[in-house]
Structures are given as C-alpha cells and as structure tokens.
Amino acid sequence: MIYVFDTSAFIVISHYYPERFPTFWDRFEKYTNDGKIYSVREVFNELNTQASKPHLAEWIKKHKSIFLIPGQDEMNFTSEIFKIPHFQYLVSKKQQLKGTPVADPFVIASAKMKSACIITEESKKENASRIPNICEHFNIECTNVEGFMEKEDWEF
Numbered sequence: 001m002i003y004v005f006d007t008s009a010f011i012v013i014s015h016y017y018p019e020r021f022p023t024f025w026d027r028f029e030k031y032t033n034d035g036k037i038y039s040v041r042e043v044f045n046e047l048n049t050q051a052s053k054p055h056l057a058e059w060i061k062k063h064k065s066i067f068l069i070p071g072q073d074e075m076n077f078t079s080e081i082f083k084i085p086h087f088q089y090l091v092s093k094k095q096q097l098k099g100t101p102v103a104d105p106f107v108i109a110s111a112k113m114k115s116a117c118i119i120t121e122e123s124k125k126e127n128a129s130r131i132p133n134i135c136e137h138f139n140i141e142c143t144n145v146e147g148f149m150e151k152e153d154w155e156f
Contacts, residue, residue: 003031003148004111005039006131007046007103008121012145014056023156031152038066040110042103070106077109081134089129108134117141119148 018025031037044060044067051057060067070078081087082105108131111118121144124132135142143151 001151002035002114002116003037003119004107004114004116005037005043006107006118006120006122007043007050009119009145009148010039010043010047010056010060011050012121014051014053017053018055021156024154027154032063032066038068038116040103040106041067041069042106043067046103068110070109071113073113074106074109077112078105081105081108081138084137086127087129087134087137104131104134107131108138108140111135111140111142112138117143117148117151119143119145121145 013024013028016024028037044064047056047060051060107118107120110116118131118135118140120131120142122131124130124136132142134140149155
C-alpha cells in the first residue's frame with residue numbers, strides 16, 4: 001500500500017517531536033525513501049504557510065522531492081471531481097479570491113491515479129465537500145494518521 005499525505009496529516013505528525021519520537025520519524029523516513037509515502041506539490045505550498053513547527057518545516061524542505069507535480073491523468077481527474085456540482089465547494093470562494101494553494105483535489109486525484117490511500121485528518125460530514133466524502137464517492141481509500149499507523153502495525 002502507498003499513502004498520499006494531506007496537509008492536515010503533516011500538521012498532526014508535527015506534534016511528534018523528533019527528540020521524543022525518534023522511532024516514528026525513522027520509520028516515516030524509511031517509508032518516504034521507499035516510496036510508500038508521498039504527497040503533492042500543493043500540499044508543499046500549503047505547508048509553506050501552515051507548518052508552524054520548525055522541525056516539520058525543515059523536514060519538508062529537505063524532502064521536497066516527495067511532493068509530486070500532478071500529471072495529465074491527475075489533472076483530468078480533478079475535472080471529474082468538479083463535474084459534480086456539490087464537490088465544487090472543495091475550493092472556497094475565499095481561496096479563489098486570494099489565490100491561496102488548494103491541495104485537496106490534487107491529493108484526491110493522485111490517490112485515485114496511483115491507487116493510494118489518503119491520510120487526512122478531515123472527517124466525513126453529511127453533504128459536505130470534504131476529502132472523505134469525495135473519496136467515498138469515487139471509491140478511494142482514506143484514513144487518518146492513527147488509521148495509517150494501525151494499517152502498518154506501528155506501535156510506540
């Protein structure tokens with residue numbers, strides 16, 4: 001199984017300080033080096049303003065290569081997402097007006113094209129345009145950081 005991490009998942013793991021959780025970071029590093037964990041360029045862009053913990057900001061800069069640029073297949077799939085009127089709210093008016101990075105459609109498209117499981121801290125909410133709702137609609141696997149650790153049988 002490969003995993004595509006959303007911005008919210010990186011924010012959660014930023015609370016695992018490397019000095020207190022070295023085993024977590026060693027395993028995370030191995031998974032990224034082995035290609036089992038990756039993300040998308042827009043997550044990198046979001047994290048440039050949202051990564052408040054210095055160790056996460058440093059890790060992200062050092063691992064920029066795991067933040068992939070979407071290919072044509074991913075771009076085509078994002079248009080499939082937005083063909084569903086309800087899912088057009090995935091990008092808020094505020095984000096459109098400000099031109100801020102929006103990673104969610106690219107995370108979803110990448111997971112679909114690579115048969116990856118999305119790791120996000122968003123939760124499913126009735127009639128919402130959230131990652132878990134869209135994943136359910138398109139039959140894409142999705143869980144949170146704890147679910148990821150359960151799937152991989154990580155214990156600390």
